[in-house]
Amino acid sequence: MSNVAAFPRRQQDTADSPGPRAPAPVFVTTETYDVWWLISILRRRTKLLLAVMTVIPILTALYVSSLPKQYAASSRLLIEAQRERVLGIEAVLPAIGGDNNTVQTEAEYIASREIAIRTVKSLGLMSDPEFNPELDEESRRHWADRLLPDAPDELLAPLEPLVRWIIDTTSSQPESRSGPIPVADTLALVTDHFLDRLTVEASRFARVITIRFRSTSPETAERVANGVADAYLRDNQERREDALRRASSFLTGRVSGLRQSVIDAERKLEQFRRDNGLVETGGATLLLQQITHLNEQLIAAETARVETEARFSQVRVLSGSDGGLESLDAVLRSNVITQLRNEETELRRRIAELQTQFQPRYPALVQARDQLAGVQAQVRAEVDRIAQSLRNEVQIARVREANLAEAIRRLQEKLEGQTDAEVTLRSLESEVEASRDLYELILGRLKATDVQDESVNAPEARIISRAVTPQSAVSPRRGVAVLASVLGAMVVGCFLVLIIEFAIRGFKTPQQLELATGLPVLAQIPLNNDVTRSLPIHRLVAERPGSSITQALRRLRTTITLSLGETEASRVVLVTSTIASEGKSSVVEGLATLSALAGRRVLVIDADMQNPTLHGRFGLANVVGLSEVLTGSIEIDDGIEFDPTTGLYFMSRGHSVPNPDDLLGSEAMEALLRTARRQFDLVIIDTAPVSSVGDALIITPRVDGVLFVVEWERTHREMVIQSLRDIYEIGENVLGLVLSKVDVRIQSFDSGTEYYYYAQDDRGQDAA
Template sequence: MDAGRGSKQAECMSNTPSMPVLSFGDRRRSTPDAQGAGDVSPWDLLRGIWARKELVGLCFGGFMALAFLWLATVTPTYTVETRILLSPRTGEISSFDTQNQPAPPDAETLQSEIQLLTSRPLLTRLVTDLHLDRDAEFNPSLRDGAKAQILSLIGVRGSAPDEADIADNLLGQLNVFQKGSSRVIAIDFTSTSAETSARVANRLAELYIAQQIEQKVAVNREATKWLGQQIEQLRQKVQTSEAAVEAFRSESGLFLTNGSTVPQQQLTDINSQLTLAQAARAEAEAKLQNARSLIASGNSVNSAAAVLQSPLIQNLRQQEVALRAQIAQMSETLLPSHPKMMEAQANLADLDRQIEKEVNKIIQGLENEARVAAARVASLRQSLIQLQAHMGTLNQDEVQLRALERDASTNRSLLESFLKRYEEANARAEADASAANARIVSRAQEPSSPTFPKTGAVLTLATVAGLLLSLIISFLLEAFSSGFRTAEQVERATGMPFLGLIPELETGPRASPANNLMREPFGLYAESIRGLQGSVLTARIGDRRAKTLLMVSAHMDEGKTSTAASLARVLAMGGYRTILIDADMRAPSVHLALGMPPQAGLAELLTGQANFGHVIRQDYGSYAHVMQAGGALPNPTAALASAQMAWVLKALEQTYDYVIIDSPAAMAAGDAMVLAKMTDLTILVVRWASTNRRVVARVLKMLSAASGRRVGVLLTRVNLRRYRRYSDTVIEEYPARPARAA
């Protein structure tokens, strides 16, 4: 087979992923794709997720299986709600005398009522009322568990929980809270039984209202009893205080007459009498003084008012006037010596003497009247002085009396207030005894379907969550995957030419890749090697064809040796003189890939222990020649970097068309860097979806530092079934050719 046939075979491999026919002698690095300059592009991530659709389906199926298993094993629960509306507190004795309307319950009151609803006494009463201690849901001792059965077999019985413990278990399934900012309290209860959940929630609300009524009745009863005791004590106090007032009044003589005490009334009367007596004395003295003044002045006293007002004097004056008129009339006819005249004059003189005598009596009467008036005034003033002296003592008694009266009045007012309050309490307590400060506005109804789990919602959530989780897992695996999967990834990340794909084959001595090449010359593996052959054949170093080829990998077990052996056989089958050199003196494996026994080789040639004729052998399956690694050397790297190695390669280039060198792993030894400097071509073998991209970049940097020539990248051990999911390129296999007739 000649070079033309090799080119034809290269064209047949055009079905494989794109392999750029670039000159290896071109020292420029390809520019990464502008849209995928990073290690992983979004499109690669999407294709990677699609490539893991089995994993996505498996994760999704597992998640849904867990969801169905959970739905099948979980115990359904029923949650119901009873609502209670709190009203302003009424019917309390302490608020009977309050005129204002009762204030609505505030936030603190609502929270207090919530605490009362969840208090242990009320829950314990609920447990007793509904016989929840006989329900295994709330009484763990009634549950038939493995632990209980084992303890029962060995004769150990657990202590039965009391009502308080059952109430605690009940509290764990109870939720009491305020509905928004309203005065409504919601009672939510969750149970495995729809009937039990409704019964517990409604009965708890009923017991709460009944407890309110009982507490109100008890408070009213205690308050009424207390008021009765206080009223009885106040009655005794009022009686005692009023008796003390009357006893002190009798003892002190402070009896009331017309709104005042007797001494006060006496003092008022004496003051009044003294005023009148002083006025009478002044009048009498004035009359007496007037009469005396008339006498002292020589005037007739007859002009005095007291004289003029005397009836006797007035009668005598009338007689005098009549007698003088008679004398005047007789004097016209009779002489003064006439006996009638003299008798009339004698009568007149007698009248004057009587008048004078009466006037003197009147003056004496005025004097006596003045003396009596003065004596009365003196007597009254003396009585007043004595009574005023006595009133000093009486005032102190009156102060004490007023204090006693105030105590009696206070006790009487308090007694009247308590009596009024007592009557109102009795009247309103009877009316409000059965009225609570809360009422049920919504009773719990027995639910027809469980509130947990919601099968539809759970399945929907499980479907969405399972799908998202599966996609996330696949995305993370793809995002954090370390290997290359497509030619685009290789070229974008490394900037080096992509040389092709080598499919993965079964492992084993009889199923080695080099043997598969001979057994199936038109199989996918053989065509892939021919594709690599095409890249090698078209590689140029300046104006000449490349002749020396270095096969290197980052790690061991990446398919480097089997690929080198297969390429050597393909080139030899194409008519090219080809030699395969095993330069891995630490772990030689070329003889294993070709099924040859270990023999002397490169080590002996470099040390001068053998010549070319002793170390070059022909491959059993092709016309290719093989130079094994030979024995171990103390410093393989120095031996490979020696001038003797360069001379060996020069000599082989003169004899063979292609010299293929299988080097050690680049991350295990520095031999690859030494050999890269001596060869025309370097092919970096990268295991598909396995070798870390950072490691590949590190190896490329090392090889570039050793040699300025470009390095081609070859993906080996490719899983074709999975590869089709990552790339649009379809790898087709030629149909088997029929055998020729004999």
């Protein structure tokens, strides 16, 4: 099998595309986010989701069960609309309006601190432990005595900050202070507790205010709800009485001064008339009486003209339609029209009878039709006459109005020509009239405040529904709280699952790895730490040929064999990875063992100069090996050991050397690989991770193919991309990728497919 594409994706060097190569994308993924993707990750994290959905509702149920029961009682007030009063007292004391804004304002006033203080004092709530924490012995105890009464102090000391923070955060009541509290502070504290439990709502479509109060005692809830309503009504009545007293005192002083002002103004007016000889008839001059009389006639004429024009405009509108004028009021009230209509009706009846007995040209029938046409013509003529009469009335009304206006204009010209005395006279008269009106107004309001009718004393609001003792608690609602916690836990669990899913920086599917690198994934090896700890890979491959790990390694061996071919020059495979502990040594161990069991001569070279582990896996001693061969201390054959259990030939690392890079890149390494190609069917080299040291990059040009191991969901994608890019800078001979430590059960959730190597081995045991 050949490489699918060269890595990284880049433009090929050609003569037609000079210049630097285009940069490759850092990361591309085939991962899509849809409903099935969400279902797969929820299935994958089912235990976490169930744990969250179990713990949170249980904690919620425990917390809600510890809360005290709350009872609610409510009373309702009706804000009265403005009533009719015998006296004009509303000018002195405006009534509460019935609009929504006023009702809302009154509701806010009921919920104010002023009403709350009045209620607290009237009901004696300062001596109630429910509202006054200083009287509650339980709340005065130390938090440690309340929660853990038998715990020692040395155990509670470290928990002091945490528990105090929890109490301060979850408790709605402030911590009690040591020592006596002033009365004013106690009243403010009790009022705060009172307002926290009081709710006042104004109806949107009615003049009704609902007062609702919550308490741990049903009797207290009822008593306080009614007490707030009573306090508001008393406050409203007191405000009205105080306003009446202040208005009466103010008006009494004003009346005395205004009475003297009216007397002085009238005396001054009479003196001016006598001095100037102005004649009055009925309290006004003759010229003014004429103008006034003509103005009255002009107003009447304008009114008559407007009415006539309205009727005439109706005539014009109705004249545009057939028979429209017949619907005029004047037409309908005409006796002539009524008589003609009766004749028309009689003729129509007679014509209908004749049509049932004779032919259309029967003389009596023709005569009746002619009579009907004559009557209809008379009706139209009468209607036209009435319409013409309306037109004439409009003209007459307009002429009359114009004549009256002209007469008034001439009188006004005469009036303007009078002397300055008349102007002064009118000014004095206006002054007298204004003084008299103001005096009468203030006097009337003073009488209204002194002589109050029953409507004044009637309240502007009244209780329409008094609170009763509640029989059942309104909180805590345990069922609702638990149900809400279940839904909330579901959301939190899904959120945690998504966070964990998005926190995975590695590759989850072979498709992601292939698309990101352009290289094929040759195998997915479900390495299981529990299995490999109890049974080494080389024994697992030999003893359990039906296990899922063996099946995956067998597929990898077949793929590598097809990729390298059977030529002598293609027998050396280098196995490396990005970081340590990705399973590359396990892949080498299993791949080499399978090849040896297939009858091939296989040499395994441990070229991990920093952390060699293969000798321990096969139970061999790391006395001499690759280091001694490359330094020339021993011959190649002396550095190779044979494992009779697996049939493998093995070269360990040997002793540690200070310059491993120079040795791996030396001619001795090249000679070792040439000799290995001649003597062995397959040579597998295990090297250090690419991101740690450069050993793998040094050996890469000398091998026939590179097998790159990537750990499932662990190795960061960017690191894998960079490591493969480094290898391709040396030589493009990567055979493919191996996705190791795959959890096939979880991956089946992600991809929606089942893996057939979930098989049982020959012992009937599930090796996966």
